[in-house]
Amino acid sequence: MKTYIVLPDVQIHNANAMSSTYTIGFPAMTAWLGAVHALQRNLSVWDPIFSDITFSKTAVVCHSCNLQVQKGYRNAIIGTANPLKKKGGAYERPPFIAEARVHVTVTLVIETSRVLPEYKERCEHAITMLLPTMKIASGDILKAGKAEIVYIDEEKDYGYKPLIAKMMPGYVLIERRDILEQEAAGSEDGLDTLLKFLRIHCHADSSSESDRTDWTYERAIPGWIIPISVGFKAISPLMQVSHQRDMTKPHRFAENIVTLGEFKMPYQFDDIDDMMWHYEYDEEQGLYICRNQKLQ
Structure with a gap:
């Protein structure tokens, strides 16, 4: 149960x-x-x-x-305006x-x-x-x-x-970490491998019988594949730094870990555990990550 x-x-x-x-x-x-x-x-x-x-x-x-x-043609972030700030005798919008x-x-x-x-x-x-x-x-x-x-x-x-x-x-x-691990056996850079599976190839087919252009779209693998951030990798040892949030705990600098993820309909799963995420810590490699796939 x-x-x-x-x-x-x-x-x-x-x-x-x-x-x-x-x-x-x-x-x-x-x-x-x-x-x-x-x-x-x-x-x-x-x-x-x-x-x-x-x-x-x-x-x-x-x-x-x-x-x-x-x-x-290029997406632009929809920003929010900050309240006006008085400077001298005039009001101006502060930078954001x-x-x-x-x-x-x-x-x-x-x-x-x-x-x-x-x-x-x-x-x-x-x-x-x-x-x-x-x-x-x-x-x-x-x-x-x-x-x-x-x-x-x-x-x-x-x-x-x-x-x-x-x-x-x-x-x-x-x-979908398994996709990257299969390709990582070669000498290809990890970021290039990730972009390889996110890239969309567009092909135009102009028919001579009409002026209409038909477009086809292809990806390296089927499925709704996206990049996802799953945690952090340590890039410094545990230490104390000035002005850290909690002085009673050791501090560590880290960088994001990005891998591939996939959106799937729930009915495609036979076991609920295949959907679940959990925390995992690898002290030897300095990894603080969220895992979904079981370790091979």
């Missing part, structure tokens, strides 16, 4: 779309797992009876994604840094433990009340459905089908 918490139709306004230093689009996986971890901590404070609750894995199901850009924002609606499915059936309604009520007070990926939660706790018996014939039905219609984001 496994226990899952379903947070349906969470509408997030102005989420951070800059998932890494060079990718803009769907928020980074670190933002989703970070929000779930924050929810776990808030829940333990809200009701001490849930002080030992754990949220171990998370699946993200996207229902809509509206990137705030002006579309054209363009921020990539996205409006998204998602369903979060969280694998949990230590939620007894007699506390089911109590836990659902606490999460439903807590969620609107939080931020996800720096965005404001405008609306969210009632949290629901689902108990799944894996030995039954229908298995995870009741849980998968709650995710429809939507697209589950999974990791």
Whole structure:
């Protein structure tokens, strides 16, 4: 028997779309797992009876994604104007840094433990009340459905089908690190390999019988493949630096890790574990990452 918490139709306004230093689009996986971890901590404070609750894995199901850009030959970020600032006897607009924002609606499915059936309604009520007070990926939660706790018996014939039905219609984001690992056997640069699978080839076919031009589009592999940020790699040892946020903890400089991801419909999964993301730490390589695929 496994226990899952379903947070349906969470509408997030102005989420951070800059998932890494060079990718803009769907928020980074670190933002989703970070929000779930924050929810776990808030829940333990809200009701001490849930002080030992754990949220171990998370699946993200996207229902809509509206990137705030002006579309054209080249996309441009839609910026927001800061309030006027008085300088001398006149008012002028202060400078600002363009921020990539996205409006998204998602369903979060969280694998949990230590939620007894007699506390089911109590836990659902606490999460439903807590969620609107939080931020996800720096965005404001405008609306969210009632949290629901689902108990799944894996030995039954229908298995995870009741849980998968709650995710429809939507697209589950999974990791496709395996694609890059297969190509990385050669000497090709990692970024070039990533761009190879994101590139779209356009072909124009002009027919002599009419003036119409037919376009065909091809990609290296089928599927809805996107770049996703899945964590950080350390580029410095653990140390203390001036003006760090928490002086009681060691500090470490790090850079983003970007890999390939894929959006797939929930009905294409036979096992719910294939959708779930979890934290992973590799001390030897200095990796702080979110994993979806099992290690080979």
